Amino acid sequence: AALARITSLDAGIHAFLYVDAEGALAAAASVDRARAAGHALGPLAGVPVAVKDNLCQRGTPTTCASKILEGWIAPYDADVIERLRAAGAVIVGKCNMDEFAMGSSNENSAFGAVHNPWLQGRAPGGSSGGSAAAVAAGFAPLSLGSDTGGSVRQPGSFCGLVALKPTYGRVSRYGLIAFASSLDQIGPFARDVRDCARITKVVAGHDARDATSADVPVADYEAALGKPVKGLRVGVVRDAVDGPGNEPGVKAAMAKAIDTLRALGCTIVDVALPTAEHAVSAYYIVAPAECSSNLARFDGMRFGPRIESGDLKETYGKTRAQLFGPEVKRRIMLGTYVLSAGYYDAYYAKAQKARTLIARDYAKAFESCDVVLTPTSPSVAFPLGAKTQNPLEMYLADVFTLPPSLAGLPAINVPAGLDQGLPIGMQLTAPAFREDLLFQVAHAYE
Numbered sequence: 001a002a003l004a005r006i007t008s009l010d011a012g013i014h015a016f017l018y019v020d021a022e023g024a025l026a027a028a029a030s031v032d033r034a035r036a037a038g039h040a041l042g043p044l045a046g047v048p049v050a051v052k053d054n055l056c057q058r059g060t061p062t063t064c065a066s067k068i069l070e071g072w073i074a075p076y077d078a079d080v081i082e083r084l085r086a087a088g089a090v091i092v093g094k095c096n097m098d099e100f101a102m103g104s105s106n107e108n109s110a111f112g113a114v115h116n117p118w119l120q121g122r123a124p125g126g127s128s129g130g131s132a133a134a135v136a137a138g139f140a141p142l143s144l145g146s147d148t149g150g151s152v153r154q155p156g157s158f159c160g161l162v163a164l165k166p167t168y169g170r171v172s173r174y175g176l177i178a179f180a181s182s183l184d185q186i187g188p189f190a191r192d193v194r195d196c197a198r199i200t201k202v203v204a205g206h207d208a209r210d211a212t213s214a215d216v217p218v219a220d221y222e223a224a225l226g227k228p229v230k231g232l233r234v235g236v237v238r239d240a241v242d243g244p245g246n247e248p249g250v251k252a253a254m255a256k257a258i259d260t261l262r263a264l265g266c267t268i269v270d271v272a273l274p275t276a277e278h279a280v281s282a283y284y285i286v287a288p289a290e291c292s293s294n295l296a297r298f299d300g301m302r303f304g305p306r307i308e309s310g311d312l313k314e315t316y317g318k319t320r321a322q323l324f325g326p327e328v329k330r331r332i333m334l335g336t337y338v339l340s341a342g343y344y345d346a347y348y349a350k351a352q353k354a355r356t357l358i359a360r361d362y363a364k365a366f367e368s369c370d371v372v373l374t375p376t377s378p379s380v381a382f383p384l385g386a387k388t389q390n391p392l393e394m395y396l397a398d399v400f401t402l403p404p405s406l407a408g409l410p411a412i413n414v415p416a417g418l419d420q421g422l423p424i425g426m427q428l429t430a431p432a433f434r435e436d437l438l439f440q441v442a443h444a445y446e
């Protein structure tokens with residue numbers, strides 16, 4: 001049914017870059033055989049799952065929506081792919097995205113934009129726009145994306161989904177093609193909190209193949225769902241919920257969400273994140289710096305196609321000049337600039353200091369609250385093309401998702417009503433490894 005729906009509807013949405021019909025049918029058949037034989041079934045047995053195209057899945061094309069990886073076939077499975085398979089999931093295909101996960105609208109894909117299933121011509125958000133659209137369009141009940149600075153939460157907001165960025169280190173990055181390694185985390189999209197809790201439990205856990213993977217036990221997230229929220233303290237960041245850049249519909253939805261949480265018995269307290277205003281500047285130094293290093297490996301020699309010129313250096317240059325898109329090149333140039341000897345202290349070291357201050361702001365906020373509430377995005381899904389001429393305006397779409405990323409904290413998008421017929425998202429952030437708290441509050445609210 002999932003494959004049939006993709007075949008009939010994805011031409012108008014473009015959520016997928018590759019549909020693995022053969023692999024999906026084989027996986028589904030093996031679940032059927034296990035069921036017929038009376039074997040115990042995994043927690044996602046037979047459930048279709050779509051995955052972002054920066055996750056390696058053995059034997060399938062993995063492109064990061066870039067021409068520089070066009071035709072490259074992953075030779076191994078990412079840790080999350082192994083875990084999905086072990087849980088009985090049926091992986092249906094690889095989702096469209098912004099090239100190398102750089103973007104907030106999915107328009108940086110080298111293979112064409114994704115349309116928001118809620119309204120043709122609107123952005124699905126990014127960079128995991130295809131993964132979000134796949135769930136919103138009913139192609140699969142679950143998907144995985146990656147979130148470096150908001151790429152799961154913001155498309156979750158634009159597409160009306162529950163979407164989680166886990167704590168940095170909660171989910172193994174083994175087999176995730178790196179963008180900014182100190183920020184990257186894999187996260188799920190789902191239609192409700194229970195589904196999100198279930199897939200999170202499946203993909204989380206320690207993995208020795210990722211040196212930053214945390215050896216912390218994974219809580220029983222579904223058990224957190226029924227717990228009462230009475231007395232839990234929700235910290236509201238006033239500057240964010242009433243932000244001058246927010247659409248009026250977003251402000252009104254946040255006020256309503258706060259009332260709902262109060263009615264559920266939560267205690268609403270005001271908290272401040274005074275250094276969060278520097279998050280956009282700090283992130284757009286740190287992330288490009290790390291990307292300039294990570295993307296050095298794409299030189300036309302080891303992976304994907306090459307523009308041959310006879311001379312080695314020229315071949316490197318031509319390959320990278322012709323096969324990387326404009327946003328990727330912009331980031332590589334910014335990154336090498338801020339890391340260069342003369343500017344390192346002024347930019348990179350300074351951004352790292354801002355990052356520490358933001359993490360301290362959260363530590364202070366959590367002295368007086370259990371979770372922090374902000375909008376996920378200042379706007380509903382904007383029209384395709386609205387921000388492509390002005391990169392800075394596109395970067396500002398991440399204003400609320402970047403602070404938790406820089407602090408390494410878990411944060412979830414929860415649908416919080418509609419404006420102009422389009423979804424609005426509320427973002428809840430918790431202390432490290434307290435995904436259970438996010439699920440508890442989000443479930444009581446939804």
Ligand code: GLN
Pocket residue numbers: 101102103104126127146147148149150151152179287398
């Ligand atoms: N929009 C942000 C960026 O362009 C975040 C991307 C992401 O989380 N991968 O870098």
